[in-house]
Amino acid sequence: xxxxxxxxGLAGSHLLLELIKxxxxxxxxxxxDNSIEKVKKTFSLYVTNTDELIDKIEWVDGDILDLFSLxxxxxxxxxxxxxxxxxxxxxxxSSSLLRVNQNGTANxxxxxxxxxxxxxxxxxxxxxxGKTQQGETITENHFWKTxxxxxxxxxxxxxxxxxxxxGSEEGLEVVVINPSIIIGPGDWTSGSTRLFSTIWNGxxxxxxxIGGYVDVRDVAKCMVQLMNxxxxxxxxxxxxxxxxxxxxxxxxxKALNKKPPTLRLYPWMGEVGWMAEHVLRFFGRTPTLTKExxxxxxxxxxxxxxxxxxxxNFDFISIDKAINDTAKIFLDDLLINxxxxxxxxxxxxxxE
Numbered sequence: 001x002x003x004x005x006x007x008x009g010l011a012g013s014h015l016l017l018e019l020i021k022x023x024x025x026x027x028x029x030x031x032x033d034n035s036i037e038k039v040k041k042t043f044s045l046y047v048t049n050t051d052e053l054i055d056k057i058e059w060v061d062g063d064i065l066d067l068f069s070l071x072x073x074x075x076x077x078x079x080x081x082x083x084x085x086x087x088x089x090x091x092x093x094s095s096s097l098l099r100v101n102q103n104g105t106a107n108x109x110x111x112x113x114x115x116x117x118x119x120x121x122x123x124x125x126x127x128x129x130g131k132t133q134q135g136e137t138i139t140e141n142h143f144w145k146t147x148x149x150x151x152x153x154x155x156x157x158x159x160x161x162x163x164x165x166x167g168s169e170e171g172l173e174v175v176v177i178n179p180s181i182i183i184g185p186g187d188w189t190s191g192s193t194r195l196f197s198t199i200w201n202g203x204x205x206x207x208x209x210i211g212g213y214v215d216v217r218d219v220a221k222c223m224v225q226l227m228n229x230x231x232x233x234x235x236x237x238x239x240x241x242x243x244x245x246x247x248x249x250x251x252x253x254k255a256l257n258k259k260p261p262t263l264r265l266y267p268w269m270g271e272v273g274w275m276a277e278h279v280l281r282f283f284g285r286t287p288t289l290t291k292e293x294x295x296x297x298x299x300x301x302x303x304x305x306x307x308x309x310x311x312x313n314f315d316f317i318s319i320d321k322a323i324n325d326t327a328k329i330f331l332d333d334l335l336i337n338x339x340x341x342x343x344x345x346x347x348x349x350x351x352e
Contacts, residue, residue, distance in 0.1 A: 003077045004028045005064055005108065006084030007057075008035070010186040010193060011123055011179070013042040014220040015081055020053045022224065027058040029073050029084070038187060045185055045329060064104035070111040079227055080120040082108055085160070087153060087191055094152045102159035109167035119173040121227050122164045123219075126178045126212060126237060126303055127154035137302040140178070140235050161235075173232040177223060180239035180303055183322040184216025185329040196330045199252045205263040206246040212239035212303035213248065215322035218314075225312050239303040240316035251320065255327030 002019060006012040007028035016039060019026050030036070036059060043050040062069030064084050074080075086093070086100040105122070112120055130144040144158050161176060168174045181192050188197040222238050246264075253260040308314055 001025045001027055001077045002079045002081065003073055004081045004083060008038050009083060010182060010184055010191055010216055011219050012083035013039045013186070014184065014216045015083060015223055016057060017043055017046060017053070018220040018224050020056050026056070027060060027073065027077065029060055029062045031063050032061050042186065064108055065099065067107050067111060070107055071115065074111055074115040074117065077115065078118045080108065080112060080117055081223060081227070082120060083123045085123070089151050089153050091152055097152055097156040098159065101156035102163065105160040105163040109163050109172065112172060113167060113170055117172065119227060119232065120164070120167065121223050122161070122174065122176045124161050124176050124178045125157045126180045126239065127151065128157040128161050129178060130154070130158070137304050138237070139304045140237055140307055168233055175226045175231055176235035177219070177226070177238045178235060179219050180212025180214050182216050182219060183213055183319065183326055185326050188330065188333070196252060196256065196326060199249060200256055200258060200330070203249055203261050205265045206249050206261045207265050209245045210242055210300040210302065211245065212242050212301065213319045214238055214240045215317040218316050222308060222312065222314065231311070236308040236311070237303050237305055238308060239305045241319045242302045243319060251323050252327060255324050256331065
């Protein structure tokens with residue numbers, strides 16, 4: 001039996017599909033307030049027998065912050081895929097980020113040790129690798145350096161990794177993946193998937209920042225292949241290509257048939273932007289641009305994916321294809337939603 005945490009998220013839902021397609025026995029942990037409708041939607045994008053595959057998953061209510069629910073969820077489990085986590089770059093979320101990402105992972109490791117789990121795959125982030133000098137290429141051997149430039153999200157993911165490596169020292173077989181920015185269909189209002197809805201609504205400017213990007217389907221495949229191998233005690237950067245933010249924004253805009261941005265932003269503009277939004281907090285508005293986001297938008301990060309490619313002989317989906325496939329799904333969703341709204345409006349008129 002396999003346990004998946006965070007199965008209703010972007011990476012987790014695609015992982016569930018990959019595991020079920022391979023005939024694995026899967027149990028998925030979800031919070032009481034989480035619906036599996038998002039998972040059903042993800043499955044329906046790739047297969048026609050969605051309900052049949054969903055029914056093969058054993059869903060259990062629980063929380064990584066609840067040690068007792070974890071111990072119950074781990075009965076008869078041999079492997080864990082830990083995809084659960086909180087994402088935020090707002091310092092006001094510092095305590096909740098550390099509680100979920102660090103303490104939640106510590107709970108899972110402790111429960112795994114007690115339950116005699118054989119192996120765990122932890123979904124970390126390239127953020128946990130720390131900052132670098134401009135233009136420096138980051139590998140799995142990059143050491144974390146304490147810095148005021150590290151976001152609270154990065155700190156929480158680094159802390160979570162430390163819990164995983166503690167588990168390794170205490171006898172767990174572990175593999176850690178560090179995905180870059182994940183491209184794929186999911187909740188269009190949150191996470192990296194929000195890129196598509198944001199660009200659809202209009203992005204007038206771009207920055208000269210550079211980062212890594214990867215298709216969510218590749219993230220799921222890498223996890224499964226690593227867990228099915230004899231590999232343990234290793235971490236892997238999961239990133240297909242390094243692209244400029246300008247290129248990504250313009251490629252998505254083109255795929256969505258939207259006008260690409262023409263205005264280039266410079267670092268000082270970003271600083272002014274986040275400070276202005278910070279002031280708006282006093283008027284009750286939640287900022288969409290934080291200091292961490294503004295600064296990272298101008299930083300150039302290069303990630304080396306040679307280790308995972310060599311280990312698994314892995315070929316990544318191109319980022320152009322990842323964007324075009326995701327954009328098509330976004331546009332299809334938009335059309336379906338518009339038709340739904342139109343039908344509701346027609347019903348209202350008839351009732352009047």
